Amino acid sequence: MQTSVLITCYRRRAFLEFSVASALADGADQVVVVKDWSSPVIDQELRERNVTLVNEDLPVIGAALARGVAACRGETISFLDDDDLIVRGRLPAVRAEFQRDSSLAVLRNGYSEVDVQGNRFTPPEGPRAQPLDRFEFDSDQIDDDILRWIVEYRGYGILSTLTVRRAMLAPLIELLAQVECGIDVAVPTLLMRDHYRHAFIPAPLSVHRVGSSLRAGTSSDDPAAYARTFRRLARAAASPGGRRYAAMNARWAELERLLGRRRLDALQRLRSRRTSSSLRDVAGVFLPSITRRS
Numbered sequence: 001m002q003t004s005v006l007i008t009c010y011r012r013r014a015f016l017e018f019s020v021a022s023a024l025a026d027g028a029d030q031v032v033v034v035k036d037w038s039s040p041v042i043d044q045e046l047r048e049r050n051v052t053l054v055n056e057d058l059p060v061i062g063a064a065l066a067r068g069v070a071a072c073r074g075e076t077i078s079f080l081d082d083d084d085l086i087v088r089g090r091l092p093a094v095r096a097e098f099q100r101d102s103s104l105a106v107l108r109n110g111y112s113e114v115d116v117q118g119n120r121f122t123p124p125e126g127p128r129a130q131p132l133d134r135f136e137f138d139s140d141q142i143d144d145d146i147l148r149w150i151v152e153y154r155g156y157g158i159l160s161t162l163t164v165r166r167a168m169l170a171p172l173i174e175l176l177a178q179v180e181c182g183i184d185v186a187v188p189t190l191l192m193r194d195h196y197r198h199a200f201i202p203a204p205l206s207v208h209r210v211g212s213s214l215r216a217g218t219s220s221d222d223p224a225a226y227a228r229t230f231r232r233l234a235r236a237a238a239s240p241g242g243r244r245y246a247a248m249n250a251r252w253a254e255l256e257r258l259l260g261r262r263r264l265d266a267l268q269r270l271r272s273r274r275t276s277s278s279l280r281d282v283a284g285v286f287l288p289s290i291t292r293r294s
Helices: 016-025 040-048 061-071 090-100 144-152 166-177 182-191 223-236 241-257 260-270 281-288 286-293
Strands: 003-009 031-037 050-054 076-081 103-116 133-136 163-164 195-208
Touching: 003 016, 003 061, 003 090, 003 133, 016 031, 016 163, 016 260, 040 050, 050 061, 061 166, 061 182, 061 260, 076 090, 076 166, 076 195, 076 260, 090 103, 090 163, 090 195, 103 182, 163 166, 163 182, 166 182, 182 241, 223 241
Parallel strands: 003 031, 003 076, 031 050, 103 195
Antiparallel strands: 076 163, 103 163, 133 195
């Protein structure tokens, strides 16, 4: 089974060499890099390593990914941000999973986090929840429990943990090109159709770099654009579960516009607790200074 690794690089050069090297070291059959800049020296070095280059300024992330998918020839496409890394063993695991199950459309692996310097990173509020056990579902069987699981474990949310079957994503490339933001959630949402299978494995086979994103603060991080994207995906969804999940994300973006990211993240952490949250907990999100004094 041929595996492609698709790397998108936008307004940044510092980490690309390392992400490419990690993909090649794990045995990628093809590495595709979509970037908005050219460099005679770097481009030549990448071509000498048989990297497929797409040099075009595509500020809309969906358009960049769509161009990259069109250049991929592998049976699977493993996504990788240019500041993230593939851990040895990811691509062999990908090959094994997709060979075993012909209905598998999306595979999500676990991840670890580092900061800009490459040091292990733990968020101030504690490690983010990740699945501890394997979890699978069919797109035509998505119910409340599955949606709850996806939200609780942030089942999607980091593009560098996702691999898809190219033959299943390629027919949707026009829809993919319209995705303005939230691409890491939008890709699996597009593949919530038919009897397509989604699988989650806990092995931390990706390294996610925190604090280096250059898309934050642009239209790609705009709640209005996020809501617009997922309303479009809800209309185009090919399954009830896909429509529900897309609509959930659209509503979440609208809440972010009203409450702000910090408050919304705090509320989500309360919702994810195993124990019920008190009124005081909720009040602490909106009136922290008052609750601290009382």
